[in-house]
Amino acid sequence: MAETVRLELVTPVRQILSEDVDEVIAPGVEGDLGVLPDHAPLLTALRVGELAYRIKGKLEYVAIVGGGFLEVNNNRVIVLADDAELGHEIDLEEAVQRKLKAEAALERERKADEKTFKAVEIELMKELIRVQIAEKYKGAK
């Protein structure tokens, strides 16, 4: 019986995490899912959202911006994300600025065709997640 699971988070640009954690909570396309030690093998797509993991009883957050995949096998959780950012690396002020910008862009594109609008909407969603996560770390700093 394993005590922890190995969480590995990689993006095409860098390896972000490689740690032994107690629990992973990930934003799957079909709903959030939690992974505890000795989870059955699983492969799922991820949506833009918040990935949390518990390490020594403390919850840490990661912003998954850009979707990706999560694989669970043999007590290893491998997350392949298009882009991701550790919660404590996000600067709240900057995140809020970017969110405002994304909101303005959405307003501008309201009349644009559906495809561009969707793209802008997704951008806004990413920024919202970043702000959300940055706020969680606000007190800690």
Add this chain to the structure above:
Amino acid sequence: MPGVMDIKRKIKSVKNTQKITKAMKMVSAARMRKAEEAMTNARAYANKIYELVGGIADRVEADSHPLLVARKEVKNVCLAIITSDKGLCGAFNSNVVKKTLAFARENQDKNIKLICIGKKSYDFLGKKEFEVLEKYVSFGGKITYDEANEIGDKLVAYFLSEDVDEVHIVHNEFKSTAFQVAKVTKVLPLVLEKQEAVADTTDYIYEPQAEALLKEIMPRYINFTVFFSILESIAGEHGSRMVAMDNAARNAGEVITKLTLTFNKARQSAITNEILDIVNGAEALNG
């Protein structure tokens, strides 16, 4: 025999050239380290995504996705050619161009369309008889994943709209600093390599189903392949430039040694002549 001053001027100019090549070599070395680092970082993702795609491939039908279906008749072939924007890097770019032309010769019955990535490929091949679908130039020796995504999406779009029946990437594979090999890689239709090694058919839970997952993974797989190829090419470019500049600096050194020798000889003979003049003059006075 050239004058002493001429040789002196020549030596100075070669020395200047040598300074430049030495500086460029140093810059390339630094850039290459960075590019290599980017490649190493991407490799973790590469290994994982190849494994995932391989794993899923075992569980789905070969024709379950349009990107997997090989066309019966291959008429239009798209080549995505990755070169550098800048020259002065030895045979780096011409190797890719040569490979492209060789490919075109072998496939004369097919209609070849190009996507040029990097200024040099467009400079060389844009003037030839090929149709150029897209060109991406001047990304200045750097690439972000988003930029690669854009290119990858284009490749997929051309393939799906049946403008082209096959897509290949031509790029320099990074073997080592001094050694790159131009290579043609087929990217579309995707050929999924079934992995025999992963024999343990662990009963995976798929969310959503394997087919739907594959649909998500495949575009990423292609985009990532493009991204990684470009990273390799960038690292190779700097490596190749480093070697080329190193050679140039060494050649300049040789030229300088030779010129210095000629210069010394010229100077020596000038002095001898002058002494002869004086001696002769003195002789004449004495006599």
